[in-house]
Amino acid sequence: MSRKGIRLLAVLAAVSLLAVVPAVAQAKKIITISGSTSVYPLEIKLASKWIKTKKGKKYGFKILQGGSNVGISDVAKGRVSIGASSRDPANGDPGGLVFNRIARDAICIITNPSNPLGNITQDTIKKIFLGPTFTDWSQVPGAPISGGIDPIGRAATSGTHDAFRNIFLGGTNQGSFVAAKSSNGLVQQSVQTDNRGIGYVSLAFTSGVNVVNYNGVACTLRNAASFQYGGVRSFYFVTRGAPVGGVKKFIGWVTHSNKANKIIGTDWVPLH
Amino acid sequence: MRRRFGLQKAGPRNRSDQRAELLLGALACVVLALIAGMIFFVFEKAWPSFTHNGVAWFSPWAGGNADDELVAIFQSPGDPAHYVYTMHAWPLIYATVLITATAVVISTVFAVLSAMFIVEFAPAGIRRVLEPVVRLLAAVPSVIYGLIGILVVVKFFNDHLIAQSAKDSVAGVAALNGFSWGVGALILTVMITPIMIAIVVDALRSVPIGWKEGSVSLGVNRWRALWTVSVRAARPAIVAAAVLATARALGEAIMLSMVTGSVGFQPNPIDGFIFFIEPARPLAATIVDNAEGLSVTPFAQTLYAFAAVLLVSAAFLSFGGWYIRRRLRAYTLSPI
Numbered sequence: 201m202s203r204k205g206i207r208l209l210a211v212l213a214a215v216s217l218l219a220v221v222p223a224v225a226q227a228k229k230i231i232t233i234s235g236s237t238s239v240y241p242l243e244i245k246l247a248s249k250w251i252k253t254k255k256g257k258k259y260g261f262k263i264l265q266g267g268s269n270v271g272i273s274d275v276a277k278g279r280v281s282i283g284a285s286s287r288d289p290a291n292g293d294p295g296g297l298v299f300n301r302i303a304r305d306a307i308c309i310i311t312n313p314s315n316p317l318g319n320i321t322q323d324t325i326k327k328i329f330l331g332p333t334f335t336d337w338s339q340v341p342g343a344p345i346s347g348g349i350d351p352i353g354r355a356a357t358s359g360t361h362d363a364f365r366n367i368f369l370g371g372t373n374q375g376s377f378v379a380a381k382s383s384n385g386l387v388q389q390s391v392q393t394d395n396r397g398i399g400y401v402s403l404a405f406t407s408g409v410n411v412v413n414y415n416g417v418a419c420t421l422r423n424a425a426s427f428q429y430g431g432v433r434s435f436y437f438v439t440r441g442a443p444v445g446g447v448k449k450f451i452g453w454v455t456h457s458n459k460a461n462k463i464i465g466t467d468w469v470p471l472h
Numbered sequence: 473m474r475r476r477f478g479l480q481k482a483g484p485r486n487r488s489d490q491r492a493e494l495l496l497g498a499l500a501c502v503v504l505a506l507i508a509g510m511i512f513f514v515f516e517k518a519w520p521s522f523t524h525n526g527v528a529w530f531s532p533w534a535g536g537n538a539d540d541e542l543v544a545i546f547q548s549p550g551d552p553a554h555y556v557y558t559m560h561a562w563p564l565i566y567a568t569v570l571i572t573a574t575a576v577v578i579s580t581v582f583a584v585l586s587a588m589f590i591v592e593f594a595p596a597g598i599r600r601v602l603e604p605v606v607r608l609l610a611a612v613p614s615v616i617y618g619l620i621g622i623l624v625v626v627k628f629f630n631d632h633l634i635a636q637s638a639k640d641s642v643a644g645v646a647a648l649n650g651f652s653w654g655v656g657a658l659i660l661t662v663m664i665t666p667i668m669i670a671i672v673v674d675a676l677r678s679v680p681i682g683w684k685e686g687s688v689s690l691g692v693n694r695w696r697a698l699w700t701v702s703v704r705a706a707r708p709a710i711v712a713a714a715v716l717a718t719a720r721a722l723g724e725a726i727m728l729s730m731v732t733g734s735v736g737f738q739p740n741p742i743d744g745f746i747f748f749i750e751p752a753r754p755l756a757a758t759i760v761d762n763a764e765g766l767s768v769t770p771f772a773q774t775l776y777a778f779a780a781v782l783l784v785s786a787a788f789l790s791f792g793g794w795y796i797r798r799r800l801r802a803y804t805l806s807p808i
Contacts, residue, residue, distance in 0.1 A: 266764070267764035268764075269764055269765055269766070269767040269768065270764060270766070270767060272767060273766075273767030290547070291547070291549050291550060292547065292548055292549060292550045292768055293550065294550070295550075331644075332644040335643040335644030336640070336643055347636055347639060347640055347643075348639045348640045348642070348643025348644070348647075348648075349643060349644070350647035350648075350649045351647070352647075355734070355761045355762055355764075356542055356543040356546045356547070356762070356765070357546060357761075357762050357763075357764040357765035357771075358764060373540070373543050373547075376537045376538075376539035376540045376543075376735070376736065377644065377645060377646065377647075377735065377737075378735075379647060379651065379733060379734045379735050379751070380539065380734045380735065380761065381734050381761075382729060382734070382760065382761040382762075386622075386730070389622055389623075390649070390651065393622075393626060393627045393630060393649070393650065394630060394647075394649035394650070396639065396647075396649065397647075397649060
């Protein structure tokens with residue numbers, strides 16, 4: 201073998217050693233999570249806090265994103281221990297899954313800042329997003345502007361679309377004329393540039409736009425926590441069968457400890 | 473092949489040459505196998521979507537609404553016997569063709585003219601700046617174009633180019649808020665023109681200087697010599713550039729997903745100026761927007777069907793390009 205070949209082998213051997221050593225040294229049990237991009241910021245905070253507690257010390261985490269549906273299919277196939285979901289269980293979901301509710305999140309109706317609509321009722325939302333019965337802002341009670349309405353929503357595959365359909369539209373799909381954006385941020389951006397736009401986003405994406413009261417209640421963390429605000433959805437940790445071992449301990453800590461509640465309470469609604 | 477390029481075996485076969493030949497051959501085979509495997513995989517996955525819909529999948533007269541159908545497929549019941557597959561994808565195919573064709577036609581004109589300028593007319597100083605800039609532009613990632621599209625171009629269209637009366641006229645049918653196929657085609661043109669310029673510049677440079685000098689010595693001015701001799705001789709390369717640009721345009725997903733409006737709407741040319749600012753969504757952008765739903769079997773199969781259509785179009789494109797190049801070569805004696 202030439203000298204170059206030997207050198208290459210040596211380098212390869214060194215690299216593989218480096219890759220193996222930490223895995224051996226760690227010897228911690230790894231909990232894997234994949235799924236919803238909406239839940240991701242929350243689960244990162246929770247996991248990094250839990251591994252500092254007495255019970256959590258023995259565990260490590262590997263957390264990936266991908267969307268609610270990815271998480272659900274991953275956990276159903278046994279690829280991860282927890283699938284994170286921002287939508288409720290659906291008909292097409294694989295059997296044998298347990299949806300453990302961990303927190304709640306508010307969905308807000310937003311308009312352009314130049315259209316400071318104060319309040320919107322469920323009936324009006326249905327007339328805009330389903331019909332469309334209302335196509336002009338002058339038809340919307342209390343709207344300060346007139347002109348055509350540009351409804352902006354999410355693609356059918358998103359958890360937010362699913363929650364909006366179930367909570368605001370009474371289980372009916374939004375019309376196909378509604379723009380189907382692929383993320384919360386794109387909806388926020390579109391409403392920000394379009395003075396006639398109206399859209400729906402997670403509470404965390406409401407800067408730079410006008411947040412509309414829904415059925416007379418402001419979309420805030422406090423109103424969502426007290427259940428006065430109607431547009432609240434749940435975040436889930438999905439497991440195959442009832443959670444066991446480390447996963448059970450982790451979910452138990454998330455749903456019951458005061459520390460976890462405090463973390464959830466920063467941007468989301470705790471269960472208790 | 474070896475003889476054509478004048479490379480003859482020199483003496484006894486060299487062992488390291490032999491080894492290199494084997495290794496490179498094996499690599500080429502791996503690439504071929506990968507491509508074949510990919511095509512097989514995509515078609516195998518896509519097949520149910522095509523068989524359930526037949527010709528209606530492609531037909532402009534099939535009716536139905538692609539977006540409503542996508543939602544229905546995604547919400548299929550879990551039982552495989554009741555999977556929903558109905559998909560009439562014409563609006564998406566139409567949007568793909570419309571955006572790609574517009575962008576390629578405009579950028580071909582731009583690319584040929586700017587390449588002529590760079591090769592023949594630009595002063596050395598400008599050329600030294602222009603060429604690296606063009607090559608740099610060709611390498612900018614598409615998501616950056618998408619961001620500029622959303623933050624600048626779409627906003628500009630919405631604020632300054634679209635009349636309130638135009639918006640009112642189609643309220644409830646399509647939102648004219650700047651997100652449109654026209655903006656998509658415009659930005660796509662900016663994205664693919666640099667690639668074409670780079671290729672055409674190389675082609676124009678490789679035209680034998682004697683050909684051009686010959687025509688100039690017959691009393692023809694520089695512009696005509698360039699147009700009638702160099703550009704003619706470079707036609708196969710222009711076609712090659714257009715094919716490459718079209719392939720990039722067909723597959724462009726992120727940028728188009730960001731600026732074209734996210735609605736499976738079918739822009740209608742008889743609407744006049746509004747036509748250019750109507751929303752649409754091409755196939756590749758539809759795949760990106762809905763990739764999250766891959767866990768639902770019939771939905772994944774439908775997305776693979778979109779991918780299969782793009783794959784076949786790309787294949788036809790290269791065959792078509794190859795055929796045209798061959799024809800042109802026969803008439804132009806091109807060295808390229």
